[in-house]
Amino acid sequence: MSEAALTQAGPQEGMDGLVDDWSSDKQTYHVPWGKAMMWIFLVSDTFIFTCFLTAYLHVRLTTTEPWPVQGAIFALSLFGSDPIPLILIALMTFILITSSGTMALAVNMGYRKDKEKAFWLICATAFFGLCFVGMQMFEWSKLILDEGIRPWENPFGAAQFGSIFFMITGFHGLHVSGGVIYLMWVALRVRRGHYDDKGYEIIEIVGLYWHFVDLVWVFIFAFFYLL
Amino acid sequence: MAYVPLADQDSEQELHHPKSWVTEWVFSQDHKVIAIQYGGIAIAVGIVALVLSLLMRMQLGFPDTFDLIDPSQYYQSVTMHGMIMVVYMLTALLLGGFGNYMIPLMVGARDMVFPFLNMLSVWTYFLSVLILLASFFVTGGPTGAGWTIYPPQATMAGTPGHDMGIVLMLASLAVFIVAFTMGGLNYVTTILQYRCRGLTMMRLPLTVWGLFIATILGLFAFPALLVSAVMMLFDTLAGTSFFMPAVIEAGTPLDYNGGSPILFQHLFWFFGHPEVYIVALPAFGLVSDVLSTHARKNIFGYRMMVWALIAIGGLSFIVWAHHMYVSGMHPYFGFFFATTTLIIAVPTALKVYNWVLTLWEGDIRLNAPMYFAIGFIFTFIHGGLTGLFLGNVVIDLPLSDTYFVVAHFHMVMGVSPVLVLFAALYHWYPKVTGRMFNEPMAKAHFWITFLGTYAIYLPMHYLGFLGVPRRYYALGETDFIPESAQDLNAAITIAALIVGVAQILFFINIFWSLRYGKKAGPNPWGSASLEWQTPDTPPVHGNWGAELPTVYRWAYDYSVPGAHQDFIPQNVPENEEPTADEQHFDPDHDQSKANL
Numbered sequence: 001m002s003e004a005a006l007t008q009a010g011p012q013e014g015m016d017g018l019v020d021d022w023s024s025d026k027q028t029y030h031v032p033w034g035k036a037m038m039w040i041f042l043v044s045d046t047f048i049f050t051c052f053l054t055a056y057l058h059v060r061l062t063t064t065e066p067w068p069v070q071g072a073i074f075a076l077s078l079f080g081s082d083p084i085p086l087i088l089i090a091l092m093t094f095i096l097i098t099s100s101g102t103m104a105l106a107v108n109m110g111y112r113k114d115k116e117k118a119f120w121l122i123c124a125t126a127f128f129g130l131c132f133v134g135m136q137m138f139e140w141s142k143l144i145l146d147e148g149i150r151p152w153e154n155p156f157g158a159a160q161f162g163s164i165f166f167m168i169t170g171f172h173g174l175h176v177s178g179g180v181i182y183l184m185w186v187a188l189r190v191r192r193g194h195y196d197d198k199g200y201e202i203i204e205i206v207g208l209y210w211h212f213v214d215l216v217w218v219f220i221f222a223f224f225y226l227l
Numbered sequence: 228m229a230y231v232p233l234a235d236q237d238s239e240q241e242l243h244h245p246k247s248w249v250t251e252w253v254f255s256q257d258h259k260v261i262a263i264q265y266g267g268i269a270i271a272v273g274i275v276a277l278v279l280s281l282l283m284r285m286q287l288g289f290p291d292t293f294d295l296i297d298p299s300q301y302y303q304s305v306t307m308h309g310m311i312m313v314v315y316m317l318t319a320l321l322l323g324g325f326g327n328y329m330i331p332l333m334v335g336a337r338d339m340v341f342p343f344l345n346m347l348s349v350w351t352y353f354l355s356v357l358i359l360l361a362s363f364f365v366t367g368g369p370t371g372a373g374w375t376i377y378p379p380q381a382t383m384a385g386t387p388g389h390d391m392g393i394v395l396m397l398a399s400l401a402v403f404i405v406a407f408t409m410g411g412l413n414y415v416t417t418i419l420q421y422r423c424r425g426l427t428m429m430r431l432p433l434t435v436w437g438l439f440i441a442t443i444l445g446l447f448a449f450p451a452l453l454v455s456a457v458m459m460l461f462d463t464l465a466g467t468s469f470f471m472p473a474v475i476e477a478g479t480p481l482d483y484n485g486g487s488p489i490l491f492q493h494l495f496w497f498f499g500h501p502e503v504y505i506v507a508l509p510a511f512g513l514v515s516d517v518l519s520t521h522a523r524k525n526i527f528g529y530r531m532m533v534w535a536l537i538a539i540g541g542l543s544f545i546v547w548a549h550h551m552y553v554s555g556m557h558p559y560f561g562f563f564f565a566t567t568t569l570i571i572a573v574p575t576a577l578k579v580y581n582w583v584l585t586l587w588e589g590d591i592r593l594n595a596p597m598y599f600a601i602g603f604i605f606t607f608i609h610g611g612l613t614g615l616f617l618g619n620v621v622i623d624l625p626l627s628d629t630y631f632v633v634a635h636f637h638m639v640m641g642v643s644p645v646l647v648l649f650a651a652l653y654h655w656y657p658k659v660t661g662r663m664f665n666e667p668m669a670k671a672h673f674w675i676t677f678l679g680t681y682a683i684y685l686p687m688h689y690l691g692f693l694g695v696p697r698r699y700y701a702l703g704e705t706d707f708i709p710e711s712a713q714d715l716n717a718a719i720t721i722a723a724l725i726v727g728v729a730q731i732l733f734f735i736n737i738f739w740s741l742r743y744g745k746k747a748g749p750n751p752w753g754s755a756s757l758e759w760q761t762p763d764t765p766p767v768h769g770n771w772g773a774e775l776p777t778v779y780r781w782a783y784d785y786s787v788p789g790a791h792q793d794f795i796p797q798n799v800p801e802n803e804e805p806t807a808d809e810q811h812f813d814p815d816h817d818q819s820k821a822n823l
Contacts, residue, residue: 025427025778026232028419033233033340037416040446044408047450051497055454055490059469064485152466152482159484163467167458199230 031201038205042212049216052171053223056164068156070225073147074139089225092135093217096176099128100214103207110200115190118203122187125210129180136173140166165224172220175213182206233340233421234775242337242769254350256342257768258327261349263659265323268349272356273316279304281727288720290701298700299387302371305698306388307363309374310396313502314403315356317644321509322407322445323352325651326414326438328659332758333435335423335776335798337769339413348413351406355399362388362395370396373698375499378470378491382463384477394463397456404449404456411442423757425778429533430797432756432782433526436533437512440540441505447544448501455494462486492554496547503640504543508536510647511578514600516782517650518582520754521597522589523793525783527581535574542571552620553627561620568618572611579608590786590793594752595669599650602677603643610639613688628698631691634684642680649676649733656737657747661764664740672732679726686715755794756782 021028029036060067075083106121143149143165147156154162186206189195195202245251255261283304285293296304327345331338339345362369371387372380380386381393388396418431418439431439458469462483470491471483519526526532548556548564582604591597613635617623626632649672656664694707702708702716750759762772776798784795 023427023429025425025430026234026422028428030230031420032230033416033420036420037341037412040415041408041412044412044446044450047447048454051451051454051494055458055469055494058490058493059487062485062487062490064473151461152468159468160486163461163465163469167461167467171457201230 032199032205034205035201035208038208042208045212049172049219052168053219056168056224059160059164060158063158063160065158067158068154068161073143073149073156074225076142086225088135088139089221092132092139093221095128095135096132096214096217099125099132100211102128103210107204107207110190110195110203113196113200115193118200119187119191122183122190122203122206126180126183126187129176129183129210133173133176133180136169136176140169168220168224172213172216175216179206179210179213182209233336234423243342244768254346256338256346258331258338258342258345259659259766259768261345262324262327264349265327265352266320266325268353268356269316269320269324272311272360273320275360276308276311276316277727277730279308279311281724283308284720284723286700288717299371300368301700302373302698303369303387303392306371306373306376306396307359307369311359312641313374313506314400315359317506317640317648318407318445318502319352320648321506321513321644322414322438322442323349323410325434325509325513326410326442328655329434329758330414330417330438331421332761332766332770333432333756333782334418334421335426335757335771335778336417336421337771337775339417340421341413341416344409345413348406348410351402351409355402355406358395358399358402362392362399365391365395367392375492375495376459377495378459378462378486378488379472379474379483382459382471383474383481394460397460397463400456401453401460404453407445407449411446414438414442415446423775423778426757426797429530430778430781432512433515433529433532433536434509434512434756436536437508437510437515440536441508444501444508444540444543445505448498448505450498451494452498455491455498458494459491489551489554489556492551493548496550497544499550500547501543504539506640506644508540510603510644511536513651514603514647515582515585516754516756517596517600517647517654518585519783519785520654520752520756521592521594521600522586523592523753523785524585524589525781525785527584527587528577529781529783531577532581535577538574539571542567542574546571549618549623552623558620565618565620569615572615572618575611579604579611592752595664595666595673596650596654596752598670598673598677599646599653602673603646603650605677606638606646606680607643610635610637610643614639625694626691628696629691630687630695630697633697634687634691637687638680638684642684646677649673652733652737654752655758656740657751657764658758658761659765660741660744661747662740662744663747663751664736664744668732668736672729672736675729675732676726679722679729682722683719683726686719690715750796753792753794755784755796757797760796760798 021030071085072083074089075085076088077083078087102121102124106118106125109118109121143162148154149156149162149165151163151166153159183206186202190200190203243256245255245257251257252260255264282296283301286296286301327339330336367388367390369388370376370381370392372389372393376393376396382389418435422428422431458467461467462469462471466482468483468486470488471481471486472488473484474481515526515532546564546568548560549568552561552564586601613631617626617632617635653664653669656662690712693709693712695702695712702713747764749761749764752759757776757778758766760776761770778797779800780795780797782797784790784797786793787795
């Protein structure tokens with residue numbers, strides 16, 4: 001086989017493309033290494049959250065006391081109304097998914113080399129992220145101070161309810177907070193023109209992380225709040 | 228969007244060349260320096276674990292003579308010996324040490340893709356070792372719960388180190404996982420995205436394949452350990468009841484309720500079983516390259532070897548509960564996990580056959596690394612076969628928690644990877660240091676280690692059949708155990724002491740040869756793979772000088788008929804290959820001989 005035959009022409013579709021990529025020299029994926037590394041990290045991180053959620057489902061099945069009714073606990077009165085179940089969580093979910101939208105726009109603006117718009121869209125994403133963390137802090141303080149829920153006990157039933165809640169939402173909240181810092185760091189460097197030579201894939205890389213954190217929240221929302 | 232592959236960029240300009248002693252040797256971003264740092268820390272902490280095992284052996288062999296450790300310290304020694312050897316020594320030395328050194332050189336890269344993260348990895352690993360060793364100096368000492376640190380026993384009074392020891396152990400593991408993740412992301416991404424021109428995945432040396440699959444296993448398995456460590460820390464420090472059921476400690480009911488100890492076992496072994504292969508697969512890769520080089524023959528069935536690595540890696544995630552046959556789980560689970568466990572023996576046996584067939588009709592050079600590599604085949608077959616016994620539920624039940632299990636896992640994932648490590652350390656020593664080691668001393672080291680291994684572990688199988696339980700401080704008077712068992716224990720201890728002390732030979736050898744060994748030259752073994760073709764020996768920062776290499780062939784072109792010498796390096800272009808006519812008329816490789 002000559003050297004020329006090994007140099008790939010470009011990405012192909014479907015199974016042929018997969019075989020072509022994996023049998024090529026130099027690189028397996030037609031992406032910058034940073035993006036490949038982020039994907040691999042996210043798969044690894046998926047295992048962490050999967051273990052957390054699997055452990056939660058197991059604990060919920062084996063606990064000796066009944067599991068509290070989430071709808072009653074995660075309810076909030078708005079403007080003097082009757083408590084509306086899950087209203088805060090629904091709002092948080094909406095905000096986080098909106099932030100995914102601004103993130104996607106930022107990626108697009110980055111590739112168009114529109115630094116100003118990219119910067120502001122990343123800032124908007126980070127702002128929504130901060131809103132989410134702020135609302136989570138509000139939810140935590142409400143549960144701890146008003147409802148008397150602690151990691152080791154709560155008045156509504158199985159103690160594991162509080163343990164799991166604080167652990168999983170806390171771990172996810174740390175991911176969001178870390179993501180906000182990461183976003184701000186990238187935003188500042190975008191503004192300074194740091195990526196003019198390197199290319200703007202970095203916005204897509206931080207975007208991958210951000211969408212992942214969103215997706216994890218959807219699973220937490222489904223498994224912990226709705227189920 | 229056209230993206231230029233790393234191999235086509237002139238990345239030499241991007242490398243940050245160190246300007247001071249500190250950035251060159253301490254906070255270095257050079258993968259070779261990081262590899263030596265990883266290896267040095269791992270071997271140092273491994274010596275601690277070795278000394279602990281000798282303390283245990285002296286207690287077991289001569290319970291009335293020595294008064295070195297009390298029962299609590301015995302449990303602490305068992306625990307720390309196991310955890311250090313599996314995680315902080317073998318995993319760190321194979322992936323952190325050899326992974327860092329070999330991957331960029333073998334894939335023809337200047338460094339890892341993200342050198343800064345790589346540097347963070349080694350220093351985070353160092354931090355995790357410090358936290359671990361700190362547990363020797365806190366109130367209550369290190370945890371004595373066994374390396375599996377099962378709750379609720381690990382955190383309850385009566386278990387040594389149940390207060391601070393277990394907390395430090397869990398914290399240290401969590402930090403180690405962070406370190407491993409940072410390194411592992413680099414290894415996988417470098418192998419995927421930073422191969423040089425002409426180097427396809429199926430031209431990679433098996434060392435790289437072994438490290439690649441093992442790192443992927445690590446990235447998927449360590450999360451389970453991280454999660455269980457975090458949950459157990461909450462149980463210990465915050466009073467949650469993830470793993471703690473309602474339980475009475477010394478007559479007092481504890482404030483726990485409704486937790487599931489078996490959940491911990493599942494999480495732990497979902498990490499714990501792949502961990503065996505995180506250690507074994509790089510060893511498989513390294514030993515394949517050592518065997519092929521010193522047998523002057525291409526590795527037999529290269530493609531099969533690669534697919535066997537992938538199959539073992541995949542299967543390793545669905546066998547974990549064979550560690551839990553006696554935990555009281557559903558018998559159908561046992562049936563399922565026994566089946567998958569026996570299936571995993573198929574690709575493993577395939578690898579063993581291929582190693583043996585690589586030796587078949589090879590031009591074997593009995594150099595010291597080859598001694599260790601062949602020794603590995605013996606110990607690995609031995610340990611693998613006892614694994615078939617323990618993989619079956621009905622045979623495992625009576626043998627569980629006896630010395631048979633101890634003998635099994637020491638043969639298969641203690642001694643075997645260690646023999647490969649010695650083979651690899653001797654094999655690549657000339658590349659790393661530029662000097663040859665002392666061959667007779669290395670061979671003496673081999674014979675004492677190899678024969679000593681059998682003197683230590685063969686009798687343990689017998690003790691296991693007698694029913695001698697593991698993790699006991701002393702046998703005392705037991706009805707079903709004959710007094711002669713104690714004689715065997717004494718013999719094992721003497722053998723262990725000899726083997727332990729003999730490892731000094733290794734250290735004398737490598738340090739003496741550093742200064743006084745004869746100059747090795749760039750390629751003393753006549754090896755075909757890329758790491759021996761660097762312009763400088765030892766390789767300098769950036770590895771490849773002005774231009775990255777180009778690869779034209781796989782890593783196993785040994786004894787190619789008609790070639791000028793008995794190996795063709797990977798970066799020799801094909802027009803220097805022999806013609807097809809010459810190959811057909813090679814007298815040494817004609818068909819009649821192959822059929823014998």
